[in-house]
């Protein structure tokens with residue numbers, strides 16, 4: 001089995017434009033930024049949350065609190081129903097009660113990571129509401145979870161893998177589709 005790169009679907013400029021649009025959508029939907037806070041799902045949801053908060057600061061002149069949830073998805077393969085996300089650590093340095101929390105992640109797939117993140121957030125307090133922003137929605141949901149803000153919808157087969165690379169972690173910004181091929 002090997003993984004081959006098939007297609008580059010977003011470059012640095014594409015990611016920047018998507019995050020700028022999402023930032024405007026967040027401000028518009030919430031009629032401003034009062035009570036707004038970002039929480040990123042590690043690892044790449046973290047820099048996404050930071051970048052959106054920075055963009056919102058540029059647009060509205062308001063500093064938005066940013067937190068991080070560390071979640072790992074344990075799975076035997078990419079399709080098993082038994083995959084179990086585990087929350088390792090929460091670094092949310094503000095009170096979530098009464099806040100409009102925008103949860104961010106790079107890829108939305110089965111929805112299991114987001115479900116675990118929702119549980120962890122609700123354990124911390126009582127947010128006014130939780131919204132979801134993802135860079136890529138690749139479909140194949142196994143839970144009734146839907147993103148409020150989507151960078152790009154990418155129809156995929158289950159054999160494909162979406163790999164998001166971000167400067168802060170990977171040294172460059174891009175989104176590629178890869179495929180698992182039997183050898």
Ligand SMILES: O=P(O)(O)OC[C@H]1O[C@H](OP(=O)(O)OP(=O)(O)O)[C@H](O)[C@@H]1O
Pocket residue numbers: 041042043044072073105106107108109110111112113114
């Ligand atoms: O909707 P789901 O099926 O839960 O999948 C989405 C999650 O999977 C990815 O993390 P992954 O476990 O691949 O870890 P990585 O990003 O650190 O490689 C991605 O970053 C999301 O958090």
Ligand SMILES: O=c1cc[nH]c(=O)[nH]1
Pocket residue numbers: 107109138160161162163164
């Ligand atoms: O294709 C996928 C599926 C889950 N998580 C990813 O990062 N990519």
